Amino acid sequence: DIQMTQSPSSLSASVGDRVTITCRASQSISSYLNWYQQKPGKAPKLLIYAASSLQSGVPSRFSGSGSGTDFTLTISSLQPEDFATYYCQQSYSTLWTFGQGTKLEIK
Amino acid sequence: EVQLVQSGAEVKKPGESLKISCKGSGYSFTSYWIGWVRQMPGKGLEWMGIIYPGDSDTRYSPSFQGQVTISADKSISTAYLQWSSLKASDTAMYYCARRFAVVRGVIIWSAFDIWGQGTMVTVSS
Numbered sequence: 001d002i003q004m005t006q007s008p009s010s011l012s013a014s015v016g017d018r019v020t021i022t023c024r025a026s027q028s029i030s031s032y033l034n035w036y037q038q039k040p041g042k043a044p045k046l047l048i049y050a051a052s053s054l055q056s057g058v059p060s061r062f063s064g065s066g067s068g069t070d071f072t073l074t075i076s077s078l079q080p081e082d083f084a085t086y087y088c089q090q091s092y093s094t095l096w097t098f099g100q101g102t103k104l105e106i107k
Numbered sequence: 108e109v110q111l112v113q114s115g116a117e118v119k120k121p122g123e124s125l126k127i128s129c130k131g132s133g134y135s136f137t138s139y140w141i142g143w144v145r146q147m148p149g150k151g152l153e154w155m156g157i158i159y160p161g162d163s164d165t166r167y168s169p170s171f172q173g174q175v176t177i178s179a180d181k182s183i184s185t186a187y188l189q190w191s192s193l194k195a196s197d198t199a200m201y202y203c204a205r206r207f208a209v210v211r212g213v214i215i216w217s218a219f220d221i222w223g224q225g226t227m228v229t230v231s232s
Contacts, residue, residue, distance in 0.1 A: 001168075001169065031216075032216070034218040034219075036152075036219075038152075043202055043204075043222035043223065043224060043225055044144075044152065044202070044204075044219070044222055045222070046218050046219060046220050049209070049216055049217075049218040049220075050209070050216035050218075053209070053216070055218075055220065087151065087152055089152075089154070089218070089219075091216070091217050091218060094166055095154065095166065095168050095169070096142070096154045096157075097154055098144075098151060098152040098153065098154060099151075100151045101151040101152070
């Protein structure tokens, strides 16, 4: 299996802050990397696919970058509705895997 | 509207069997893979497996192979996740999700774009 490791596991930030979450793959996955947002009691929501492509309807303050083994999700200016848990997920192999999640909390 | 609607919450005893469902609507159900994702209480997302309803081609994560069965009935646009003998450790929220694909030249990018609302399964004696 390809292992996905996110850092940090949790993060405190304020509204208006710029935030970056990192995801590392255990082997090269090219740009086969997706990002999801999950709020408590809700299903995950796709934010970014193919490492940097913004899913339709997702605000432009979200952006993704990276290729190979190292990837980042950046929120340029945090809004109150952005406090949630974020997951990366690789779609390089037939068997997809998720990172362990990064919980973004209000400072 | 494109949506996946899952069956309701279940409370079962260890050793019992269970089959939960995920019904697609608003799109061609046979043209998209449907995946299942487990989320244990307070934990992260785990990819369990995936099925192509068009021909029932199915893939499983090694962690779930032999523990669950994924199936689909394309005549009613429904995918299923079933257990033959539940354990307390199966207590979790289970999500189905549609795998969409974007083709750019020879590369196919894919992700889960539509998710069901989740089915909570509680296994307790």
